[in-house]
Amino acid sequence: MDPPSFLYLLLFPAQKMMKVGKANNIYNRIQSLKRVWGDVDYAHSYRIALPQSEVFKLEKMLHFLLAKYQTGIDAGDGYTELFSIEALEPAIKHIHYVIEHGVINAQLLQGIEKPQLRPGKSAAHRHAEMKKRSDTMISNVVTVTEQFSRINRLLLILLFKQHRLRYQYDIEGNTILFRVADNRTDQRDVHKIMRMFSFFIEDFRYMGGTNYCSGVFGEGTVTQYNVELISGDPDAHPLVAYLASQTERLFNKLPSRSALLMEDLPILESSRILRSVLQSEDEA
Known part of the structure; x- marks a missing residue:
C-alpha cells in the first residue's frame, strides 16, 4: 500500500520566494527550513495530500514547469526547490489542471495548520x-x-x-x-x-x-x-x-x-x- 504524503507550496515572505517540495510531516519540515530561509507564511501557503508515488511525480512536474522562476540560489537547505514568489500563480494553475483532468484525485488546500502541542512535564x-x-x-x-x-x-x-x-x-x-x-x-x-x-x-x-x-x-x-x-x-x-x-x-x-x-x-x-x-x- 502506497503511504500518504504531502506536496507543499511554502511561501517565505522575507525572501520573496516559494519552495515546492514534499514531506510526510509539513510542519516538521518547516522547522528545519525556517532556520535558513526565515519564517513561513502559514496562512497563504498550500498543501495537497497524495500517495507518495503521486506526490513524487507531481513535484517533479512542477519543478520542470516552473524552471524559469528558479531563484538561482546555489546553497542552503532545499535550495534546488526554491522559486520566485511569481511562481505561485502558475503552480496553482498547473495543480488545478491535473486535478480537473483526473490525473490525480485530491484537493489543493490553502493554509498550513500548526499542530496543537500538548504541554508536557517540561x-x-x-x-x-x-x-x-x-x-x-x-x-x-x-x-x-x-x-x-x-x-x-x-x-x-x-x-x-x-x-x-x-x-x-x-x-x-x-x-x-x-x-x-x-x-x-x-x-x-x-x-x-x-x-x-x-x-x-x-x-x-x-x-x-x-x-x-x-x-x-x-x-x-x-x-x-x-x-x-x-x-x-x-x-x-x-x-x-x-x-x-x-x-x-x-x-x-x-x-x-x-x-x-x-x-x-x-x-x-x-x-x-x-x-x-x-x-x-x-x-x-
Missing part, C-alpha cells in the same frame, strides 16, 4: 518557574515601593518637625553626609535606616541588590549617615531610579540645616573614627 515546569519569577517580581515591586514610602515619611517628618530636631547635611560629590545630634540614638534605629536604602530586585531580566547607605558613623552625640544619590548611579534598576527621582524632589525641599540647630554639626571622617576604634581595641 512545559509545566517552565510554567511553574515563570509563575514563581512573576510572583517574586511583584513581591519585589511592593517591597521597594514600601521602602520609598518609609523614606518619604522620614523626609516629611524632618521637613515639618525640624523645629524639634537637630540635623544637618552636606553633599560631597554623589554622597549625602546626613548628621543627627541625639543623645538617645538607638542601634536598632540605625539598622532600620540602613535597611531603607538597601534594595534587592529580581525580575525577568535582572537580579541583584545595592545598598545606597554606604556607611554610618558616630562620635559623641552625632550620628552620620553616608547615603549615595541614586540619581548618580547609571546602573540603578529602572524601578529604583524612577522612585528615587520622585523622592529626591522631596529631599530638595528639605533645608540643609534644621531650624533648631544653633551651630554646625561636624562632618565625621570615617577613616579617623575607624583608627580610633582600632586603637581602642588594641588598648583593651
Whole structure:
C-alpha cells in the first residue's frame, strides 16, 4: 500500500520566494527550513495530500514547469526547490489542471495548520518557574515601593518637625553626609535606616541588590549617615531610579540645616573614627 504524503507550496515572505517540495510531516519540515530561509507564511501557503508515488511525480512536474522562476540560489537547505514568489500563480494553475483532468484525485488546500502541542512535564515546569519569577517580581515591586514610602515619611517628618530636631547635611560629590545630634540614638534605629536604602530586585531580566547607605558613623552625640544619590548611579534598576527621582524632589525641599540647630554639626571622617576604634581595641 502506497503511504500518504504531502506536496507543499511554502511561501517565505522575507525572501520573496516559494519552495515546492514534499514531506510526510509539513510542519516538521518547516522547522528545519525556517532556520535558513526565515519564517513561513502559514496562512497563504498550500498543501495537497497524495500517495507518495503521486506526490513524487507531481513535484517533479512542477519543478520542470516552473524552471524559469528558479531563484538561482546555489546553497542552503532545499535550495534546488526554491522559486520566485511569481511562481505561485502558475503552480496553482498547473495543480488545478491535473486535478480537473483526473490525473490525480485530491484537493489543493490553502493554509498550513500548526499542530496543537500538548504541554508536557517540561512545559509545566517552565510554567511553574515563570509563575514563581512573576510572583517574586511583584513581591519585589511592593517591597521597594514600601521602602520609598518609609523614606518619604522620614523626609516629611524632618521637613515639618525640624523645629524639634537637630540635623544637618552636606553633599560631597554623589554622597549625602546626613548628621543627627541625639543623645538617645538607638542601634536598632540605625539598622532600620540602613535597611531603607538597601534594595534587592529580581525580575525577568535582572537580579541583584545595592545598598545606597554606604556607611554610618558616630562620635559623641552625632550620628552620620553616608547615603549615595541614586540619581548618580547609571546602573540603578529602572524601578529604583524612577522612585528615587520622585523622592529626591522631596529631599530638595528639605533645608540643609534644621531650624533648631544653633551651630554646625561636624562632618565625621570615617577613616579617623575607624583608627580610633582600632586603637581602642588594641588598648583593651
